[in-house]
Amino acid sequence: MSQAEVVRAEEAPAGKARADAAATSVLPQARRAPSAAGFLALFRSELTLTFRRMRTISLLGILAALPVLIGVVVKVNTGGAGEGPAFIAQVSQNGLFLVFTALAVSLPVFLPMTVGVVAGDSIAGEAATGTLRYLLVAPAGRTRLLAAKFTAALAFCLAATLTVALAALLTGAALFPLGHVTLLSGDTIGLGSALLRALLVAGVVAASLAGLVAIGLFISTLTGSGIAAMASTVGLVLLVQILDTFPQLHAIQPYLFTHQWLSFSDLLRQPMHWDNELRNLGLQALYVAVFGSAAWSRFTSRDITA
Template identity: 55%
Template sequence: MSRSDMSALPDAVFRSRPALGLPLLASEISVLFRRRRTWAMLASLALIPVLIALAVRLTSSRPPSGRGPAFLDQVSQNGLFVSFVGLLVSVPLFLPLTVGVVAGDTIAGEASAGTLRYLLIAPAGRTRLLIVKYLATAVFCVAATLAVAIAGALIGVALFPIGPVTLLSGDSIAVGDSIVRSLLIAAYITVSLLGLSAIGLFISTMTDVPVGAMATTIVLSVVSQVLDSLPQLDWLHPWLFSHYWLGFADLLRQPISWDSFGSNALLQSGYIVVFGALAFGRFTTKDILS
């Protein structure tokens, strides 16, 4: 290959030169978080608790109990609840939407841009590249949930009084403990999104059109939640990847019940194994033409 041909290769070749797992992963995460789209999605997620807090702050009357998301009526009394409400509102649609965009773009985005073939020139190998793509998506899941939790905590402190938090069990915990609970909920939601990330990765290996992979992943998250709401399909509910998404209420009891966390982690692990294997089978046998 001539020097002029080398200069024509996409930047993806050179950023993928590190073949070891950690350097390649660090490179992939760096690329992901240098994209304006990534920061736009994180900013949009952070805006959700901010809008909730502003709406409550600018409303003269306290939201009636039982109306709207859980804990909404507590926000004006304690700003720490803004983070809880923000996470609760984000789980059904906004977080899956952003994760669907990132997961759907993992392989299909490279194929669409014509860089996938050049990425595989490096001695990383298809399997390692697939793992790195998934881990980068998992890192985004962490960043997305923390964006909501941290923005909620900051705007809550800025606009409302802060004090001990009353849990669902009726017990009160100190401010420091409530922050720990918020981080646990963020961890729970991050785990909840890992199964969807694996599904998105698999779909991304099946097409060269990233928008199609993104849309399919997002639609599947909505379909799963719709099916989970139908009592006629009770037998199916425990197998749906979205079944435990809102089960973090157990983390707001004293003492903490870890049953939902464990069940959720086990379910998501199953989806990671199944769809990870499907993605591996598809990607390792796929003809890379772009």
């Protein structure tokens, strides 16, 4: 028996159980509310499946280790704290800035790679292992299944971002002093207000990955290979970020979904500057609408379980 067949044999009972759970949760409901019941059942199932996978746990572990590594490097080499990624010069003076530094370091590569893996594998991975056909025979329907997978991937974005932020906060508190924070505008705010602002920044960073989730979900509907979908999604992120560095492409760069990812630094001013953030969130919403619609069209019209 090949490795693919072994995986299919192991995953099929789990897929059937998830389909049965979705069906059971829908059938007792009144006719006017089957959609909500089916979606919640599928969302819980997808959320459990996503965060129980060893791959997901490993990805979150890598993200948690990144702020620790940055903090240790800054602590050991304080003489070079004035060089490097954004905010790193302030880390040795206030450990809270390790949160912003870790997010600035992880956002261009590490966070998109982990999100690309989860989103790219969402449909194609289950098609490859054979569990998708069990889900599609449940009365929940393809549209609700796609919506549940998209929402679960967004939940992973938030969990991944909060993992980086929390690990950075704990590391910063252990290695450096905490106290009043001097913002980029020169104003000083208290530690409590700074923590709330760090939480806001983490939420904005997570929302900035929504467009990537929609793109990964669309790519995942184009192939029955989870590895191909994951590689294509991650490769696309790297390609777009390379294109964003060429001055000759300045006319199209504002429309690239990665262009405003690091604009969260505008939230570290007093008052906060929301112009770039609103452009970023609007652009992510546009990508979600376009690629979400494309994913829905592909997923509902093609036999991807064959």
